[in-house]
Amino acid sequence: MILTDIPAVLTLTKDSLLEPLDYTAIDRQKLDKIPKELQRPYALGQRIYSFNIVYNTTLLPKAKHPHDWAEVWDGKGFPGGRTFNFQGGIEPQLEVALLADGVPVDKLYPIDVERAWKMYDKLRPLVSKWYTSHAQAIQLIGSGDASVGCTIGPRGITAKHGGAPIDVEYNQGKLASDNWCLIKGVRDKKIAMEFINQATDPHAQAAIAKRVPYGPSNSGAFEFLSPAEAADLNTSPENIKEQFWQNVEWWSKPGADGRTPREAQAARFAKWMLNG
Amino acid sequence: MAAFTRAAGARQRIWRSGEGMLVLPALVFYVAIYIYPLSRIGAWSFFDDGFTLKFYRELLGETAYFRALGNTLEISLLSTVLCLLLGYPLAYLMATTSARARRVMMILILIPFWTSILVRTFAWIVILGTHGLVNRALVALGLTSGPVRLLFNMTGVQIGMVHVLLPFMVFPLLAVMARIDPNILRVARSLGAVPRRAFLHVFLPLSLPGITAGSVLVFLLAVGFYITPALLGGPGQITLATMIDMEINTFLNWGFAASLGVVLLVVVGGIFAVFTWVVGVGRLTGEA
Numbered sequence: 332m333i334l335t336d337i338p339a340v341l342t343l344t345k346d347s348l349l350e351p352l353d354y355t356a357i358d359r360q361k362l363d364k365i366p367k368e369l370q371r372p373y374a375l376g377q378r379i380y381s382f383n384i385v386y387n388t389t390l391l392p393k394a395k396h397p398h399d400w401a402e403v404w405d406g407k408g409f410p411g412g413r414t415f416n417f418q419g420g421i422e423p424q425l426e427v428a429l430l431a432d433g434v435p436v437d438k439l440y441p442i443d444v445e446r447a448w449k450m451y452d453k454l455r456p457l458v459s460k461w462y463t464s465h466a467q468a469i470q471l472i473g474s475g476d477a478s479v480g481c482t483i484g485p486r487g488i489t490a491k492h493g494g495a496p497i498d499v500e501y502n503q504g505k506l507a508s509d510n511w512c513l514i515k516g517v518r519d520k521k522i523a524m525e526f527i528n529q530a531t532d533p534h535a536q537a538a539i540a541k542r543v544p545y546g547p548s549n550s551g552a553f554e555f556l557s558p559a560e561a562a563d564l565n566t567s568p569e570n571i572k573e574q575f576w577q578n579v580e581w582w583s584k585p586g587a588d589g590r591t592p593r594e595a596q597a598a599r600f601a602k603w604m605l606n607g
Numbered sequence: 608m609a610a611f612t613r614a615a616g617a618r619q620r621i622w623r624s625g626e627g628m629l630v631l632p633a634l635v636f637y638v639a640i641y642i643y644p645l646s647r648i649g650a651w652s653f654f655d656d657g658f659t660l661k662f663y664r665e666l667l668g669e670t671a672y673f674r675a676l677g678n679t680l681e682i683s684l685l686s687t688v689l690c691l692l693l694g695y696p697l698a699y700l701m702a703t704t705s706a707r708a709r710r711v712m713m714i715l716i717l718i719p720f721w722t723s724i725l726v727r728t729f730a731w732i733v734i735l736g737t738h739g740l741v742n743r744a745l746v747a748l749g750l751t752s753g754p755v756r757l758l759f760n761m762t763g764v765q766i767g768m769v770h771v772l773l774p775f776m777v778f779p780l781l782a783v784m785a786r787i788d789p790n791i792l793r794v795a796r797s798l799g800a801v802p803r804r805a806f807l808h809v810f811l812p813l814s815l816p817g818i819t820a821g822s823v824l825v826f827l828l829a830v831g832f833y834i835t836p837a838l839l840g841g842p843g844q845i846t847l848a849t850m851i852d853m854e855i856n857t858f859l860n861w862g863f864a865a866s867l868g869v870v871l872l873v874v875v876g877g878i879f880a881v882f883t884w885v886v887g888v889g890r891l892t893g894e895a
Contacts, residue, residue, distance in 0.1 A: 338857075342859055346859070418849065418853050418856075418857065419857075420856055420857045459737075459759060460758070461842065463838075467838070474733070474736050474737070474738060474739070475736075475738045476736050476737045476738070476758065476759075594858060597853075597857055597858070598858075601671060601845075601850065601853060602671040604842050605670075605671040605675055605842070606671055606674065607842060
């Protein structure tokens with residue numbers, strides 16, 4: 332049994348390494364409170380991560396910070412370097428690029444790839460470092476080597492709680508899930524499913540979210556969290572409505588050449604970076 | 608010629624007396640841990656449900672991989688030259704100074720050697736950052752009006768790599784220089800050579816095996832460097848090692864990653880084949 336992110340789930344599913352989940356083993360009232368997007372045949376969402384606008388509060392004081400991706404693309408209005416992901420198994424942030432270009436959130440999919448890459452061309456000169464891990468992104472933003480970046484919001488919150496000059500803007504964030512999966516041929520599927528049933532319990536998820544500020548997938552968890560605790564979590568009723576769910580199906584559907592957009596765009600990303 | 612036949616005779620004696628068997632444990636280890644996996648990697652690059660050249664065809668059809676290879680060689684070559692420029696005078700000083708001073712210098716060189724590369728690379732990020740130690744000092748002293756870009760470009764990569772690689776240049780140089788008889792230089796001086804000439808015509812040629820050994824060592828290590836260019840470099844310093852990492856960790860494309868590894872091996876091997884042919888193998892091993 333593993334808890335892993337969507338890119339890993341997609342890779343494992345493609346190579347038929349996962350066992351289908353048995354949803355009858357999970358209490359109905361729990362499933363009712365977990366978004367439908369997170370209930371997949373091979374993966375059930377447990378904790379939610381999100382790609383958000385994470386910024387340095389010294390260089391870009393609160394209220395004067397970028398409130399949407401278009402402002403992140405605005406190098407004059409919001410000075411300082413940018414940091415965006417490259418490698419590390421994360422696809423290029425094409426949705427974010429389209430939002431910066433003014434595409435409405437309900438028109439993101441199917442992604443207009445060429446339009447998104449044009450926005451990446453505009454982003455390139457603003458980027459002080461293409462980060463390879465999220466820890467590195469937080470380090471860059473905290474030290475001021477970048478004033479704002481696109482990285483995992485909950486990691487920004489952890490740094491903020493640790494005293495770093497960092498905060499997170501949840502508007503236009505891209506939500507995705509860490510998921511329970513069973514490896515094909517799991518020895519005792521029944522016990523594994525029982526564990527997953529326990530782990531998706533709202534009490535349990537609230538207790539975990541108090542320690543690690545990733546959003547609980549079960550919205551019932553917020554009954555056990557204070558408003559202050561909820562304010563920093565990406566799946567709180569306030570924050571979740573400002574964000575959108577990554578359309579995993581778009582990223583994982585093989586194209587004419589047999590490659591998924593995730594593979595094709597990651598390969599294009601590397602070439603774009605090297606040939607630019 | 609006489610030296611050659613003498614060496615060959617000694618070689619034969621070793622094998623006949625059975626002392627050659629002493630190499631066996633190392634050989635077994637080397638084959639199991641290095642030769643076998645390496646041949647497997649070579650095989651991966653040619654097979655995908657049967658023999659195929661598709662990985663190499665894909666590789667040759669895309670300029671990005673050649674850029675990554677070019678970046679790798681550029682970074683490695685520059686590191687080698689910088690290590691030589693910094694390492695040669697240092698090794699010379701160490702070889703000619705008192706034994707006590709040499710010991711102190713040796714320890715100073717070795718101390719950073721005992722620290723993990725990852726820790727040192729991260730330390731450079733803190734030191735060289737926009738708001739890091741060096742930039743704060745430069746701005747406070749009024750030497751620059753704003754922070755200088757020392758990170759996420761070639762400068763950062765070279766600072767980080769030369770720091771790691773310098774001992775690998777200094778030690779082979781020192782080993783060779785320490786064996787040069789100082790009397791030879793005195794003879795050169797007594798025959799009327801000015802110090803500069805004595806150095807250029809006597810010391811420098813004698814230290815050549817150290818230069819080649821150190822340069823080869825540094826260049827080979829630099830080619831395989833992964834973490835330092837990835838952390839301290841920018842888009843212009845994306846190496847082939849980075850691309851191999853991406854093919855494996857992002858795409859699980861072992862066959863293609865293997866073909867990139869083979870290309871790197873062949874190119875570096877080719878460079879050394881030409882180098883050895885031009886310089887002579889004796890110079891490389893210091894036997895000349």
